Amino acid sequence: MGAVKTKRMPRAVREQQMLDAAVRTFGQRGYMAASMDEIAELAGVSKPLVYLYLNSKEDLFTACIRREAKALTEAVRAGARPGLPADRQLWSGLAAFFTHTARHPDGWAVLHLQARTHGEVFAAEVAAMRTEIVAFVTQLILEAAREAHRDPDLPAREVSGLAEALVGAAESLADWANATPGVTARQSAATLMNFAWAGLGDLMEGRHWTPPDDEAGAGEAQAGRTSPVR
Amino acid sequence: MGAVKTKRMPRAVREQQMLDAAVRTFGQRGYMAASMDEIAELAGVSKPLVYLYLNSKEDLFTACIRREAKALTEAVRAGARPGLPADRQLWSGLAAFFTHTARHPDGWAVLHLQARTHGEVFAAEVAAMRTEIVAFVTQLILEAAREAHRDPDLPAREVSGLAEALVGAAESLADWANATPGVTARQSAATLMNFAWAGLGDLMEGRHWTPPDDEAGAGEAQAGRTSPVR
Amino acid sequence: MGAVKTKRMPRAVREQQMLDAAVRTFGQRGYMAASMDEIAELAGVSKPLVYLYLNSKEDLFTACIRREAKALTEAVRAGARPGLPADRQLWSGLAAFFTHTARHPDGWAVLHLQARTHGEVFAAEVAAMRTEIVAFVTQLILEAAREAHRDPDLPAREVSGLAEALVGAAESLADWANATPGVTARQSAATLMNFAWAGLGDLMEGRHWTPPDDEAGAGEAQAGRTSPVR
Amino acid sequence: MGAVKTKRMPRAVREQQMLDAAVRTFGQRGYMAASMDEIAELAGVSKPLVYLYLNSKEDLFTACIRREAKALTEAVRAGARPGLPADRQLWSGLAAFFTHTARHPDGWAVLHLQARTHGEVFAAEVAAMRTEIVAFVTQLILEAAREAHRDPDLPAREVSGLAEALVGAAESLADWANATPGVTARQSAATLMNFAWAGLGDLMEGRHWTPPDDEAGAGEAQAGRTSPVR
DNA sequence: TATGAATGAGCATTCATTCAT
DNA sequence: CATGAATGAATGCTCATTCAT
Numbered sequence: 001m002g003a004v005k006t007k008r009m010p011r012a013v014r015e016q017q018m019l020d021a022a023v024r025t026f027g028q029r030g031y032m033a034a035s036m037d038e039i040a041e042l043a044g045v046s047k048p049l050v051y052l053y054l055n056s057k058e059d060l061f062t063a064c065i066r067r068e069a070k071a072l073t074e075a076v077r078a079g080a081r082p083g084l085p086a087d088r089q090l091w092s093g094l095a096a097f098f099t100h101t102a103r104h105p106d107g108w109a110v111l112h113l114q115a116r117t118h119g120e121v122f123a124a125e126v127a128a129m130r131t132e133i134v135a136f137v138t139q140l141i142l143e144a145a146r147e148a149h150r151d152p153d154l155p156a157r158e159v160s161g162l163a164e165a166l167v168g169a170a171e172s173l174a175d176w177a178n179a180t181p182g183v184t185a186r187q188s189a190a191t192l193m194n195f196a197w198a199g200l201g202d203l204m205e206g207r208h209w210t211p212p213d214d215e216a217g218a219g220e221a222q223a224g225r226t227s228p229v230r
Numbered sequence: 231m232g233a234v235k236t237k238r239m240p241r242a243v244r245e246q247q248m249l250d251a252a253v254r255t256f257g258q259r260g261y262m263a264a265s266m267d268e269i270a271e272l273a274g275v276s277k278p279l280v281y282l283y284l285n286s287k288e289d290l291f292t293a294c295i296r297r298e299a300k301a302l303t304e305a306v307r308a309g310a311r312p313g314l315p316a317d318r319q320l321w322s323g324l325a326a327f328f329t330h331t332a333r334h335p336d337g338w339a340v341l342h343l344q345a346r347t348h349g350e351v352f353a354a355e356v357a358a359m360r361t362e363i364v365a366f367v368t369q370l371i372l373e374a375a376r377e378a379h380r381d382p383d384l385p386a387r388e389v390s391g392l393a394e395a396l397v398g399a400a401e402s403l404a405d406w407a408n409a410t411p412g413v414t415a416r417q418s419a420a421t422l423m424n425f426a427w428a429g430l431g432d433l434m435e436g437r438h439w440t441p442p443d444d445e446a447g448a449g450e451a452q453a454g455r456t457s458p459v460r
Numbered sequence: 461m462g463a464v465k466t467k468r469m470p471r472a473v474r475e476q477q478m479l480d481a482a483v484r485t486f487g488q489r490g491y492m493a494a495s496m497d498e499i500a501e502l503a504g505v506s507k508p509l510v511y512l513y514l515n516s517k518e519d520l521f522t523a524c525i526r527r528e529a530k531a532l533t534e535a536v537r538a539g540a541r542p543g544l545p546a547d548r549q550l551w552s553g554l555a556a557f558f559t560h561t562a563r564h565p566d567g568w569a570v571l572h573l574q575a576r577t578h579g580e581v582f583a584a585e586v587a588a589m590r591t592e593i594v595a596f597v598t599q600l601i602l603e604a605a606r607e608a609h610r611d612p613d614l615p616a617r618e619v620s621g622l623a624e625a626l627v628g629a630a631e632s633l634a635d636w637a638n639a640t641p642g643v644t645a646r647q648s649a650a651t652l653m654n655f656a657w658a659g660l661g662d663l664m665e666g667r668h669w670t671p672p673d674d675e676a677g678a679g680e681a682q683a684g685r686t687s688p689v690r
Numbered sequence: 691m692g693a694v695k696t697k698r699m700p701r702a703v704r705e706q707q708m709l710d711a712a713v714r715t716f717g718q719r720g721y722m723a724a725s726m727d728e729i730a731e732l733a734g735v736s737k738p739l740v741y742l743y744l745n746s747k748e749d750l751f752t753a754c755i756r757r758e759a760k761a762l763t764e765a766v767r768a769g770a771r772p773g774l775p776a777d778r779q780l781w782s783g784l785a786a787f788f789t790h791t792a793r794h795p796d797g798w799a800v801l802h803l804q805a806r807t808h809g810e811v812f813a814a815e816v817a818a819m820r821t822e823i824v825a826f827v828t829q830l831i832l833e834a835a836r837e838a839h840r841d842p843d844l845p846a847r848e849v850s851g852l853a854e855a856l857v858g859a860a861e862s863l864a865d866w867a868n869a870t871p872g873v874t875a876r877q878s879a880a881t882l883m884n885f886a887w888a889g890l891g892d893l894m895e896g897r898h899w900t901p902p903d904d905e906a907g908a909g910e911a912q913a914g915r916t917s918p919v920r
Numbered sequence: 921t922a923t924g925a926a927t928g929a930g931c932a933t934t935c936a937t938t939c940a941t
Numbered sequence: 942c943a944t945g946a947a948t949g950a951a952t953g954c955t956c957a958t959t960c961a962t
Contacts, residue, residue: 172398628862
């Protein structure tokens with residue numbers, strides 16, 4: 001039993017308890033496998049009350065996504081203290097991100113795993129949050145370049161791609177960190193900063209890498225497939 | 231209707247048809263939302279036959295995961311031709327990866343989205359594949375460093391972290407590419423190689439980035455949460 | 461919102477508001493589909509108050525039936541002014557009936573459709589009213605016959621049957637008039653009086669119709685029925 | 691338990707059993723109060739089978755309406771043997787009608803009570819049947835007039851009205867007969883024929899009845915109503 | 921007098937799974 | 942080899958009804 005079964009509390013409080021229970025259940029069981037019964041019981045209330053306050057499973061899930069998305073973005077923004085140099089902001093923002101995802105694994109699962117696998121509506125909700133974060137990171141990168149007296153007008157497209165890759169890597173790392181015991185948020189952040197700053201290039205001689213233009217490349221080994229792939 | 235309803239075919243063939251139908255259905259609907267009815271119909275067989283050959287929904291899903299995992303790893307290994315220099319191998323391996331995920335979006339969805347969201351058993355199955363790929367990439371990175379005459383005995387832990395980050399970024403990019411029309415596998419591979427080789431470091435002056443040892447860090451703004459996070 | 465939400469009104473008034481809302485809701489949605497929530501909202505009060513005043517959904521429905529039955533019988537009795545000759549009384553009674561059912565379609569629906577379809581208890585309530593009206597009509601018929609100097613001691617059973625048929629026809633016509641826009645109460649009453657006075661007999665030569673005593677008659681074509689009918 | 695629980699029967703048979711059970715349950719409990727559970731049990735099958743064959747409660751109800759409507763119209767048409775004089779046809783048609791409604795009270799309840807009280811869709815289904823019957827009766831009346839050498843081109847509108855009234859009266863009488871034990875179908879038919887042929891006019895002197903043009907008429911005694919009637 | 925908070929019980933519907941043929 | 946027939950067990954959702962204030 002999750003919350004102590006206290007009777008008669010104001011609606012706002014009960015609603016948060018329900019969202020807590022829902023995030024946890026959705027995060028662990030998945031959207032479909034989570035039953036409203038289980039959520040209600042975990043919240044310490046009866047099912048009709050859940051419906052009275054949150055309307056439907058879909059609405060409940062959406063409410064979870066919104067709450068968790070807001071919490072995550074706020075955590076990241078709060079982590080990246082505006083006063084610092086941009087690279088430090090990036091670092092602390094990432095640290096805050098990993099800290100948050102580690103502290104709220106279910107919330108993170110809801111956002112990163114569940115919301116993306118159960119319908120466009122939910123996916124869109126998360127996509128909005130992601131876009132916001134990518135924009136934020138892009139800005140930080142540009143600022144950092146400026147502070148480093150590097151050419152500020154380098155292709156914006158390029159920078160966006162890097163930001164996209166960085167965020168993607170961060171998300172993957174968050175999953176991996178949550179699945180691997182003993183990895184701290186600072187470690188994750190450091191790994192990612194290292195990768196982003198120096199990358200593999202540092203291990204090699206050349207600074208740049210350019211794709212060869214050869215290629216026929218993608219011969220496919222069709223393991224046992226009998227019908228056209230799609 | 232997926233496959234043409236032909237009677238009396240050898241078991242192996244029928245089984246592949248079922249797996250085709252299953253991968254497609256699981257990939258598009260999700261594990262739970264996919265019904266055995268739909269899969270059977272898409273495969274052009276009766277439901278009992280699906281059970282006769284594949285036992286249960288769980289087993290069917292596992293079979294899907296295994297087949298798709300095998301196909302993906304083989305595609306990557308086949309892409310990275312052993313004769314080439316390691317960095318070229320990495321490049322072509324990545325290209326093969328993106329090609330494969332683009333050609334088999336449902337298979338990729340099964341592996342990357344569905345299998346990880348519906349129980350430890352399935353997740354473990356995919357984790358095994360991932361571990362294998364990470365190991366492969368790690369090896370390639372080490373080799374590349376050696377070929378570049380760089381210190382080969384740099385901390386193995388570090389290299390693993392980089393490989394992990396690289397693979398994570400690749401996965402994210404594959405999702406993103408599948409969701410964004412007009413992005414080719416080569417483009418994805420190039421973006422990632424660029425990121426990995428030059429990264430942001432190129433935009434800044436300093437080659438390395440080292441975490442500050444300060445702290446204060448991770449203060450959490452607990453937005454409305456009422457119960458302990460877990 | 462039906463009634464304006466005014467606070468603190470005497471019980472009797474509140475009760476009537478509730479009954480108004482209930483009749484309307486029951487009439488439109490049907491007994492079962494009508495929810496106490498909807499009724500309470502339409503009445504502009506909270507649900508517990510409805511229960512405080514009317515006890516239960518059943519009691520509320522019964523109260524509706526009683527009020528509407530009383531209103532209808534009173535309307536009919538008031539319509540048939542006692543001073544007039546009996547046929548004129550019959551006519552004006554019918555006119556009053558059709559006027560009332562047209563002005564209170566929900567009340568009529570409650571009485572004629574809903575009350576009869578949801579349990580013996582409610583049906584009995586309406587049956588009582590019907591009996592009263594049939595008796596009233598029987599009396600009028602007898603009186604009319606007397607006034608016409610016709611044999612007053614014709615079989616009472618017979619007259620009852622005619623009254624029954626007359627009332628039944630009136631009920632059907634009320635339904636039909638409510639469902640057909642543009643039909644006035646006077647028209648309905650005229651149609652019925654014509655039917656009752658002249659009927660089809662007028663179209664034929666013979667005044668009387670007597671059933672043949674032959675017959676094996678009712679052979680049943682049991683279309684697809686498999687079990688005994690009851 | 692309704693049908694003997696025999697396993698494994700062909701679909702068509704099972705479907706009829708289900709319809710039998712459904713008509714009975716709908717007729718007795720009403721559309722909304724009837725539960726699919728009860729119907730399934732009465733049919734001697736499990737609920738999923740009912741859904742497999744009949745799709746939904748709505749579809750099941752519609753199927754009931756259609757089957758019973760067809761059975762009723764066929765019974766009436768079969769009762770009115772085409773060879774006889776029209777008045778005899780009318781008589782025997784009515785007798786068949788009352789016989790059928792008496793033998794299938796639940797089917798009649800479904801058609802006359804339930805279908806008309808639960809949504810336009812169902813009501814429309816029944817309205818179609820009614821229209822057909824009214825047309826049939828209209829035709830019989832015209833034919834009877836012709837056979838009686840009476841003016842055949844009397845206002846068609848008038849005749850339609852009479853047919854409408856006749857059918858309405860028949861419906862009411864069927865209800866009444868079903869609710870009153872000991873009333874035979876022949877009695878009901880005779881009562882109605884008498885009413886239709888001779889009517890009240892026979893009890894009075896005048897053959898015709900014409901409405902007075904007076905008025906004052908529709909004064910309403912508003913018993914306790916507080917809000918505008920609609 | 922009046923209500924916000926809360927629930928037990930039930931209902932339509934679906935699904936993975938299994939026989940009997 | 943292959944399937945039509947059938948079901949146990951949930952699941953999302955609603956509703957009449959009641960406390961505690």
